[in-house]
Amino acid sequence: MNDVPKIRLQGVQKRFGPKVVLDGVDLEIPRGKSLVVIGGSGTGKSVMIKCVLGLMRPEKGSIQIDGEETVGLRGDARDRLMRKFGMLFQGAALFDSLRVWENVAFGLIQGRGMGRVQAKKLAQEKLGQVGLGAEVGELFPAELSGGMQKRVALARAIAAEPEIIFFDEPTTGLDPIMADVINDLIVHCVEQLGATTLSITHDMASARKIADRVAMIHKGKIIWTGPVEEVDRSGNPFVDQFIHGRAEGPIHMEVRRP
Amino acid sequence: MNPFAAVGRAFITFLRTAGKLGIFGFHGVRHIFAPPFYMRLIGQQIMSIGYYSLPVVGLTALFTGMVLALQIYIGGSRFNAESLVANIVVLGITRELGPVIGALMVAGRVSAAMAAEIGTMRVTEQIDALTTLSTNPFKYLVAPRLLAATLMMPLLVLIADIIGVMGGYIVGTGKLGFNEATYLQTTYDFLEASDVVSGLVKAAVFGFIIALMGCYHGFHSQGGAQGVGRATTNAVVSASILILFANYLVTELFFSK
Numbered sequence: 275m276n277d278v279p280k281i282r283l284q285g286v287q288k289r290f291g292p293k294v295v296l297d298g299v300d301l302e303i304p305r306g307k308s309l310v311v312i313g314g315s316g317t318g319k320s321v322m323i324k325c326v327l328g329l330m331r332p333e334k335g336s337i338q339i340d341g342e343e344t345v346g347l348r349g350d351a352r353d354r355l356m357r358k359f360g361m362l363f364q365g366a367a368l369f370d371s372l373r374v375w376e377n378v379a380f381g382l383i384q385g386r387g388m389g390r391v392q393a394k395k396l397a398q399e400k401l402g403q404v405g406l407g408a409e410v411g412e413l414f415p416a417e418l419s420g421g422m423q424k425r426v427a428l429a430r431a432i433a434a435e436p437e438i439i440f441f442d443e444p445t446t447g448l449d450p451i452m453a454d455v456i457n458d459l460i461v462h463c464v465e466q467l468g469a470t471t472l473s474i475t476h477d478m479a480s481a482r483k484i485a486d487r488v489a490m491i492h493k494g495k496i497i498w499t500g501p502v503e504e505v506d507r508s509g510n511p512f513v514d515q516f517i518h519g520r521a522e523g524p525i526h527m528e529v530r531r532p
Numbered sequence: 533m534n535p536f537a538a539v540g541r542a543f544i545t546f547l548r549t550a551g552k553l554g555i556f557g558f559h560g561v562r563h564i565f566a567p568p569f570y571m572r573l574i575g576q577q578i579m580s581i582g583y584y585s586l587p588v589v590g591l592t593a594l595f596t597g598m599v600l601a602l603q604i605y606i607g608g609s610r611f612n613a614e615s616l617v618a619n620i621v622v623l624g625i626t627r628e629l630g631p632v633i634g635a636l637m638v639a640g641r642v643s644a645a646m647a648a649e650i651g652t653m654r655v656t657e658q659i660d661a662l663t664t665l666s667t668n669p670f671k672y673l674v675a676p677r678l679l680a681a682t683l684m685m686p687l688l689v690l691i692a693d694i695i696g697v698m699g700g701y702i703v704g705t706g707k708l709g710f711n712e713a714t715y716l717q718t719t720y721d722f723l724e725a726s727d728v729v730s731g732l733v734k735a736a737v738f739g740f741i742i743a744l745m746g747c748y749h750g751f752h753s754q755g756g757a758q759g760v761g762r763a764t765t766n767a768v769v770s771a772s773i774l775i776l777f778a779n780y781l782v783t784e785l786f787f788s789k
């Protein structure tokens with residue numbers, strides 16, 4: 275049982291009209307490991323995660339969780355599967371009509387039918403874990419800074435203690451110090467839960483900190499994957515260009531030169 | 533460009549939209565009747581659709597009743613029918629103007645607000661977040677709005693009917709010189725239960741349309757702030773047109789025996 279990967283994608287294809295975004299993605303994440311996917315903007319990283327979550331349906335390919343095929347799953351089976359997941363969205367995606375603590379407790383109250391009093395206590399505990407006091411819980415998301423919103427979103431993602439957590443650009447748009455705080459929180463929370471994680475980033479400092487393995491996506495395919503220690507000597511010109519952030523190399527940004 | 537192809541394409545787009553709308557509405561209604569029920573949310577919607585629409589609907593009904601009395605008097609005097617003011621006011625308000633004008637006003641207020649709120653939730657991924665937190669967006673967002681609007685619209689229209697008739701009474705007795713007691717007596721004699729009921733049935737249908745359009749356009753909005761703006765406009769315009777169309781259908785159903 276233990277050699278069945280927690281998450282396995284095989285030949286996943288997703289297109290929007292004529293535009294092919296994912297063109298046969300193969301990926302495996304062993305139980306309890308942390309994979310970080312790197313790649314340029316608009317290469318389909320968020321789309322890939324949404325396919326795994328079932329928010330989008332791929333045209334082709336297979337996505338297995340614990341060895342069970344999940345593409346096309348609906349109804350109760352999909353609901354049961356959803357409970358395994360926690361997700362930190364790129365833009366935090368906090369519910370702005372609800373208070374911070376209600377956001378964190380949302381999955382517990384609505385999804386699992388926990389009482390509000392107990393859920394509030396748990397939410398405050400989770401907020402504490404991401405370094406926010408109970409008084410923050412009474413505020414609305416619009417009253418928080420970007421870094422605090424990300425922390426609340428992190429608390430919400432881990433509140434129901436999911437087996438699998440996705441982080442979509444957890445540090446994008448934050449200053450380097452706050453980014454490192456978030457990285458530490460992610461590492462800490464994941465260790466505590468023993469969760470399997472799939473993260474997306476183009477922040478290499480973040481990738482080095484949270485990854486066991488790194489995969490690079492380019493033009494809808496995974497072009498390199500390996501342990502995080504080897505990312506500097508991958509021998510792959512695409513990876514080298516990306517981690518050193520050079521404009522010259524095999525990856526061409528679509529910028530018209532004057 | 534080939535005009536036949538253009539017409540054909542427009543027709544196919546129309547059918548596709550109608551189909552999507554039908555499925556959307558079906559799921560919305562299905563979730564009204566399947567547990568769990570979000571009582572807090574239903575309560576919130578009842579407040580924001582019903583209670584907060586009262587001033588708008590009340591004022592429109594008042595002015596409509598007033599102008600109706602005036603017009604009937606002026607028009608009726610051409611063939612000595614100016615005594616019919618009370619009769620026609622009560623008929624016109626309960627059958628048509630109460631429900632239709634009330635619904636159009638609520639459409640402007642409520643469809644727009646729903647489309648903007650749900651549309652913003654869509655483009656900021658809050659709807660995706662609901663799903664990942666094991667909450668069905670149809671049950672959480674669409675069902676409470678459909679239910680609350682369908683229940684509250686008849687109540688609003690009942691109030692609009694009363695205020696509208698009162699507007700007619702104010703102008704009729706204050707300006708046109710009708711006797712107070714006679715005016716009320718005529719109104720009362722001419723008031724038919726079937727007129728009021730048909731108006732309330734219309735109101736329920738309109739309420740459903742208002743919420744459906746707001747939710748549908750919000751749900752399918754895309755592309756940031758501009759997309760939400762477009763969704764809001766489309767919600768109000770399509771709700772208004774569908775209300776007038778449904779008004780004809782229900783009237784036909786009730787009165788063409």
Ligand SMILES: Nc1ncnc2c1ncn2[C@@H]1O[C@H](COP(=O)(O)OP(=O)(O)O)[C@@H](O)[C@H]1O
Pocket residue numbers: 290295314315316317318319320321322
């Ligand atoms: N719902 C959608 N409809 C159409 N195109 C989309 C949609 N979502 C994403 N895309 C397109 O897919 C591509 C990849 O998007 P995304 O996965 O968000 O990129 P990133 O790797 O930066 O996360 C983009 O070019 C985007 O325009």
Ligand SMILES: [Mg+2]
Pocket residue numbers: 319320321364442443
């Ligand atoms: Mg993205």
